[in-house]
Amino acid sequence: MSTQNILEKHAPERHNILMILHDLQDHHPQNYLTEEALEATARYLKLTKASxxxxxxxxxxxxxxxxxxxxxxxxxxxxCELKKSESVIAHLESTLGIKTGQTTPCGLFTLELSECIGQCHEAPSMMIGQAVYNNLDAERIREVIESIRNQG
Amino acid sequence: MIKETRIVLKNIGKINPESIDDYIAAGGYKGLRKALSMDPLSIIDEMTEAGLRGRGGAGFSTGMKKKFTSQGCLECPQRYVVVNADEGEPGTFKDRVIMEQDPHLYIEGTIIAGYSIQATKGFIYIRAEYYASIDKTRKAIKAAYEKGFLGSNILGSGFDFDLEIKLGAGSYLCGEELTMLESLEGKRGNPRIKPPFPAEKGVFGMPTLVNNVETLANVPHIVLNGKDWYRQFGTERSPGTKVFTISGQVRLPGHYEIGLGVTLRQLIDDLAGGMLPGKTFKAALLGGAAGTFVDASMLDEKMTYDNLREKGATLGSGAVIVLAEGDSVYDVLLNCLRFFRHESCGKCVPCRVGTSLLVRETENLKNVAAGKALLDRMVRESEIMAATSLCPLGQSPILPLESAARYFESELVSG
Structure with a gap:
């Protein structure tokens, strides 16, 4: 879907800006807002690029x-920290071969940290895309990453 | 041995959240039908007399809030309802459970709230990480339109009400009601100066009622069953039930609904199955990061808004994070302070500088000889932040910090 098509799904009003930015980011294969996308949003909403x-x-x-x-x-x-989120991070870093904040060279995964995602009853937890994974341990992490890798 | 009293969680696990027919068969939308036959002001009076207090954390009278909003800016052409579904307080997941498993309940409450203040438009501001909540709410809104519970001339009453979902984008601060309004308008999440309060000048400059998901989930039940029925639960000044989310070192962490006035010991032992095998209770963090630590001396205190406040603790969102002997209060405190540093928007200097300073000082606490003097100084700094910051974020670090210092000073300073 082109940038223009995505923009036109939303009324050109400032209060739609977060919905528009989510939509643009979600449609980009590299999950980010390009400069071109931000400029197009500014034109569409009649806002300055700076805002x-x-x-x-x-x-x-x-x-x-x-x-x-x-x-x-x-x-x-x-x-999650109480339930050893630091070992979740360590397992992910070693499985993926990257540090937190980095993207795997194949472009498949970016590893980020998050504040509370409301899964405290089954901590430690993480999200990958829209999916939630709870009660994480080394084996579960390896399974999840492998299954996503196999899907490509 | 106490048991749960489920009002807002009544349908959880019993109905298909994607089926409006299931919800209706369980008595759903009866509250709306009744409300539409009532005078809007009498609904507000019912809420006030039922004593329902905001379940987001502040505990303000829902009825009074509605009354102020219904009377705010009478010359304004429009009034709004904003549903605060930006649940992000660490340890809290009560609204997520309602949104994912019984979305029609809070939507029904929202429509009734709209009718009671004569608003014709509502926004549900959901944090964007809550994909399942967004999905279930979106489907529920669509089904409610199809059945005539939303849209124009709802159930032939002449009342029109539209409801729209708006997404956050990862800012805890936008859960604060004035900041949420900025975000809804498409701006950076910086708090507003108050007054004016949202009841007078809210989103797009119009009178706005901002209510939490759990608060709104109580509304259909109160309309349907009345204030006297509602007041049989809870205590005189904190009526009704509360959804507590219990996590940490307990056997059965999860969401539990029970009348206010329950004790922490009952929550842990009777509802959450007690401590994990081999673990002994050491502390609980009540209300999340913007909450307070308590030790075992507080286990038998009644959990109500007022009693906890009098004892220097908070009820807040209903989060109960249980720590055992061997867990570090210092680590949890540092985690909370780092959270505030990360989430501070930077608008108010005392909060921007103070949240960073408190983290640095906490990291140093164990390395300095005069730990006690440093801890006292940190508490004083957090008092200054609370007195000089615009919004609850800068006012919050004092809560976990002062309470941790009160109960666990020796651990914090000696390492």
């Missing part, structure tokens, strides 16, 4: 840099 950039830069779910096809978000909030 669109200001909004995109404020909210942590938006990325202004290319990322992997699948965004892994490891919850590092209090309960």
């Amino acid at each position: 669109v950039y200001g909004v995109a830069g404020y909210y942590t779910m938006f990325s202004l840099k290319p990322r992997g096809r699948h965004i892994i978000r490891v919850c590092v909030s209090a309960v």
